[in-house]
Amino acid sequence: MCDGHFYVSPHQMSAPQLTSRQYAYVHICGPGTHETISEALGLQPHEAWNIGDINPRNGKSRKNMFWAFRSGLDDTHPIEEHIQSLFLTFHSKSERLRSLWLEYDLTLQCVGHFPPSHGPGIHFNREAVRQAAQLGMAIDCDLYFVDDEDHVG
Numbered sequence: 001m002c003d004g005h006f007y008v009s010p011h012q013m014s015a016p017q018l019t020s021r022q023y024a025y026v027h028i029c030g031p032g033t034h035e036t037i038s039e040a041l042g043l044q045p046h047e048a049w050n051i052g053d054i055n056p057r058n059g060k061s062r063k064n065m066f067w068a069f070r071s072g073l074d075d076t077h078p079i080e081e082h083i084q085s086l087f088l089t090f091h092s093k094s095e096r097l098r099s100l101w102l103e104y105d106l107t108l109q110c111v112g113h114f115p116p117s118h119g120p121g122i123h124f125n126r127e128a129v130r131q132a133a134q135l136g137m138a139i140d141c142d143l144y145f146v147d148d149e150d151h152v153g
Contacts, residue, residue: 030104
């Protein structure tokens with residue numbers, strides 16, 4: 001498992017305070033360089049780093065290569081729309097993704113920030129699970145409760 005998630009601060013999110021905010025991205029971790037992944041897929045990542053790069057948040061060296069591609073939607077869209085956007089992008093790259101399966105971890109990363117009044121939850125219908133499996137992607141979900149103290153006005 002890779003040590004990477006990119007961080008989106010509450011100030012970078014589009015949704016108003018105390019509303020559900022959701023986003024998704026695909027990340028790929030493993031040996032080598034993120035430039036290798038970009039070349040293999042013909043896509044430029046939204047965030048990437050290589051082994052040994054310094055993490056600006058803590059000053060430590062990165063232990064894994066990390067390559068991340070966002071859905072392109074803002075966090076006001078439901079998670080299902082983020083996932084469909086990513087599947088549309090990566091479906092045409094399925095043969096290229098298969099060439100990466102043996103050496104790299106491919107993950108569909110789903111993130112939700114939920115106020116207490118909404119409660120967290122993400123549902124994956126059978127088709128979404130099938131498409132993720134066809135693309136060789138694991139699914140990982142990070143769900144967070146947020147409250148008044150977590151928001152800065």
